[in-house]
Amino acid sequence: MRSITLRVNGRPVTAEVEPRMTLADFIRERAMLTGTHLGCEHGVCGACTVLLDGASVRSCLLFAVQADGREVTTVEGLARDGELHPLQRAFHVHHGLQCGFCTPGFLMALAELWPSRGLVGREEIEEVVSGQLCRCTGYAGILAAAYDAFGVA
Amino acid sequence: MRYVGRPVPRLEDARLLRGRGRFVADLAPVANVHHVAFVRSPHAHAEIRSIDASAALASEGVLAVVGPEDGRRWLRPFSVGVDGAEPYWPMAIGRARYVGEPVAVVVARDRYLAEDAAERVRVEYEPLPVQMEVEGAPVVTSRSFRFGDPEGAFARAAHRVGATFRFPRYSSTPIECYAVLADWSHAEEEVTVWSNFHGPFVMQPLIAACLGLPENRVRLICPPDIGGSFGIKSGVYAYIPLVALASRLAGVPVRWTADRWEDLVASQAGTDRVTRAEVAVDAEGRMTALRLEITDDVGAHLRPPEPATLYRCFGNLTGAYRIRDLAVEARAVLTNRPPTGLNRGFGGQQLYFTLERLVDMVARRLGLDAAEVRRRNLVPPAEMPYRTPLGGVYDPGDYPALLDELLARADYPGLVAERDRLRAQGRLAGVGMAMVIDPSGTNLGYIELARTPEERSRGLGKSGCTESATLTMDPLGNVRLRIATAPEGQGHETVAAQIVADELGVPISSVRVDAGVDTAAQAWNVSSGSYSSRFAPITSSAVIRACAALKARLRAIASGILEASPDDLELVDGSVRVRGTDRALPIRRVAGLAHWDPGALPAGVEPLLHVTASFSSHLARSPGQDDTVDSSICYGAVADLCLVDIDPETYEVAIRGYWTVHDSGRILNPLLADGQVMGALAHGVGGALYEELVFDRAGTPLATSFADYLCPTAREIPEVHIHHRHGETPFVPSGARGIGEGNSMSAPAAVANAIADALSERGVEITELPVHGSKIWKWLQETATAR
Structure with a gap:
């Protein structure tokens, strides 16, 4: 020990x-x-x-x-003073989670990228998202949430 | 209507996004919880000669080792749905029949110590020959059905088109694995179980019987959060008696949290199927008769509810088509693979892979367009509601209009032109479609088809789809709804709250929903749970019924003060109001009156603001003497179209575009509906292209981790264009059909048809899944050699 x-x-x-x-x-x-x-x-x-x-x-x-x-x-x-992180808010708005079991992993993987927002595009975001498995959403809601949170068109 | 039909974001998200979900592994409901680890068979078939647990028992922190002798003494085999089948014990007793079958259970202070000790249990095996081929495997159930005059239709046919199709074994691998926490009370002779089980609760009596307990002494608690299932976790029930017995014999509460190896080798998989199929076609391309010879590989045990995969789609076996003559052989065989069961689509993906591939083969044989052949065969709207020869009663839908909408949305001619453009560039490109009938709201009676009419006549009838809902209103007029669905991510709390808010005329913020299950504390029945897309048609209807009951009570309570007949009162905008006037009482006043001053109520009015109501369709009946059955309450329709592009060098398959159009009745929440469609489609794409539980000839599983069982990632899922045709089904009060399984059934067929189109000029026909580069390469080599 x-x-x-x-x-x-x-x-x-x-x-x-x-x-x-x-x-x-x-x-x-x-x-x-x-x-x-x-x-x-x-x-x-x-x-x-x-x-x-x-x-x-x-x-x-x-x-x-x-x-x-x-x-x-x-x-x-992630949430500060009870306020959801922009990533968490975007997951909610875009239905980026269903059972929610994989969700903390997606959020934290994207959180690593968060300080680089403004510098990263769809490709970098997809790269991060494709490193995680979700069996509920078919990823569409997750990608939409991530693009939105990062302000990527 | 203020909430239903709108894209209301989910209420569940608040806790899940913050990491405050309550999954089984997060619960600590009792003190002194120990952990179990299973000793599992490394052989696909072996006699168990002896077990020596002494070294394990001497290991640090170990309390007990439960072996086959304990199982034989304290448990009873599960009852099996077919007369004459081998008894099914939840652990290997005498003989192990698949790799991963539980042989012993070790109880220790923590999971690390339990796994250490499990390695020290010495088991002596004598390997036996294994049966891995479906052909020649022992038949555990077999039935023949004949509807109309299939022989005559085939004799008259202008064309006969047939092939043998092989559908693979795969899972949906929910990210949370099986979990059970059991607390056996010797004082009360009762066991309390927390598990990520989600029904059907017909398994609760089976668990009790296995443990030798009365049903009211097995308390099952399903937490509010379950980390996905897609049917797979229904199979956790088979482990509950083992974990309960471990608690009983060790004298402490025990927990089991499965790991991914256990999930892939010893949880539950969809059923692999071999189908010999032939269709009779007239000169105009109309399909008149169908012959299906179905063989399901249910693995080493006929584990209930199997052989249900054979029969879940019985009423809709002819799909969207007007085929009146049928011959069906339905059988299940035993092999040395793990047991099978529910997997999203359950019986549908196996059926439609065969049926929709056949339709495309008919088109090619007759030189017709695939859409045109479908159009000529679809059930016409004028025949709705349509009764299939097998007894399914399709609730009204316009299938030709659904097909037309798909072709228009996807710009079918444009898509074919795009295919041809890709081909001109040297790509292997193909366009494929599929149309499926998506059954929802199971009539449990269909399982009885495994028995002959004579066998059935000796017992009680079986039918049903009952679901219930309980509403409680507090003194301030807020409501709490309890349903018995144990959802795994579908968003039942949100949709149920939308319905309650609309029905009672209150804001959604005043509605709380509990969808987790506690069999000791709420209304439930053997049909309860989440399976076969039953929430939208069945549970929603039960919620509407409960709201109606509560409204009736509130009107009766308010009728005294408002000096009006209850029939003249309505609930709107948070008030009980006299229809056509501005005389109204806020609901909280009415609720307060009932709670605090029941003496002031009109004579004979019940003051309790707590009602339970249920819904069960009269359509759910046990099978007829003629073997017809309406196997589901509602039947939605789904039409899919996609373009695939195969790399001419690597043969990697990419889906370039995917369109799907649904007729799912009333859409309760479009945001969640599209989420269900995407999720189901991802499972279908996985099954078509990537996922397979592969075994070697000795029965050793080769896909035992996520490194060798390939789940699609975000890169593999195409952009999907989703459209809905709106309308309500008149068959259920909610007007809604299920929506979460259709694309798990249609996508494998649509993708297979597209690949078949891409390879058609190379002489390759697609009769098996999954299709990936190495298979395409092999097939092209073979056809090149043959030429």
Whole structure:
């Protein structure tokens, strides 16, 4: 067991963990934030995507100890002061989610791109969206939401 | 009408977008929850010689190992819907029959420790020969049907067109896998189960019987959020007795959250099918008779509700066409694959791949355009409502107008010109269409077709599509609706709230909807749940009925103060008003009166603002002695057209444009309706081009992760042009038909027809799916060699 401290959505979370505990399980079972979902646990579906120091990662493929001392942002950290993030608002307006299980992963993958808005076009957005799996929407609502949020015609 | 028919964004989104959904894995309803891990068979067929759990039991944190002997002692096999079939135990007892079949269940403090210990359970197997081919596999159910005079029609036919079609086995792989949390109470002799099960709740009595408990001691709770299913999660019921038994024997609540390997090898898949089909055609291209010899591979067990895939589309087996003479052989065989069951479209994609490919083959044989052959065969509007020879009663629709609208929307001549332009550039391009009848609101009675009329006459009849709704109004006039659908993303909370708001004349913000299920705390019945597109026609109608009951009560309560007959009162704009006057009471006053001052109510008026109502169509009846059945309450129609473009070097298939036109009755929420269409279409495209659960000859599954089971990503889904023909079905109070499955049935056929068109000049015929580059290359090599 090792004692580690991660900053999760701006708050320090300290816990004793086994080295083999995944970052995803740490987020769900130690930080008690269940918005990060597990869909395949082998890095393909992207449901567990979070930001680690601002870069998107598959939290099922990292060990929690690898994130010791670093900053993690999960879907719970997107909305500020109760106000939805523009990406979340766009997903709502364009019906970019159905069951909502994959949604946190899509939001966090796009959140990585958010600081580059104005510089990215449809191609970059499609590239990010095609790295995640959704079985409900056929992706049309997700792409429409992302284009709208990024102000891409 | 203020909400129904409008694109109201979803109420569910508020929690889901913030990561505050409540999925099974997020729930901690009881303390001291332990975890299970399954020991699963690595063999497709093997005798289980012995099991040694001692090392596992000595592992850190392990409480119990439940093995086949425990299963035999404490469980009973599931009852199976066919007389004389092998009993179906939810775990391998004596013999394992597919790779991944549960052999033992380990209970430990957490999932990591449970999985460690599961690896230490030593099982000695003696491998047995495997049966993977459908041909020659043991038949578990077989029935012959004959309607009209198929022999005569085939004898008189100017043309006979036929082929053997193979439809693949695939899943819809919901991103959330199976999950069960069970808490066995020894004190109460009861088990409480939280699971992402969504019905049909006919499985609840099966679970109870398997556990040897009365049905009222199995409490099933389905949380408000389920991470997709598309039918696949109906199969989680087979695991519930195992997890419940693990809780019983370990003496603690236990949780199982499946991983993707378990999902792909041992959850549930759509049924793979081989169909020998032939159609009789007259000189003008009219199809007069159809012969279908259907063989479904249901895997290692006939797991209920199988063999339902054979019969779900029975009433609409002739599709959109006026075919009056039929001969049908319907059989299911057992192989050493995992059990099958519901998968979006359920029986429809298998049927229409055959039927719609046949129609295109007829067109080619007669030198007619594919749209023209369809036009000559469609059921004419004058014959609506149309009763098929199999007993299906199609609610009114104008199929020729639907086809015409599709051709106009897509600019069919322009699309054919585009195809020819691509061909001139050396591309392999093709145009394909499909027309399907999309059944919604299952009549559960169809499953009885697996039994002969004589076998059926010995038992009770089976029929039904009942759904219920409960409305409660609080003292301030806000309402809470409870329905038993356990939705998995369809947006039932939103649409039900739209209906309640309109029916009661209140703002949608004053309506709360609970769609999760608790069998101990609400109205439900064996038909309840989410399956076969039943929300729009059936559940919505039950909600309308519940609103009518609550309105009647509110009118009776208000009639005293308003000094008017309840019949002269109406609910508008948040008030109960005397029709044609401005005398009105706000609903909150009426509600307050009922809650706080029932003594002031007119004599005999019931003060409780809590009503339950149900809807069940009289059309849902058990099959007749002549084996006809109206297998669904409503029948929508869908017409699709697409252009495919195949790379002449890599043979990669790209869909360049896709048009779909629906006649789904009243559209309750166009935003959500189009979402359902897109989702269903994506599943159809996946099945046509990418997704397949492949096995080697030894029965080992080869698609066991998302690295080798290919789900379409955003890059693979084409732009889709969606159109609706508006109208209401008179068959249900909601006026709405289902919409979430049609394109799962039509897209595989439309894409296959387009690819067949693209390859037609190369002598390749499409009789199987999925079609991808390596297959096209192989077929082209074969035809080149043959020439």
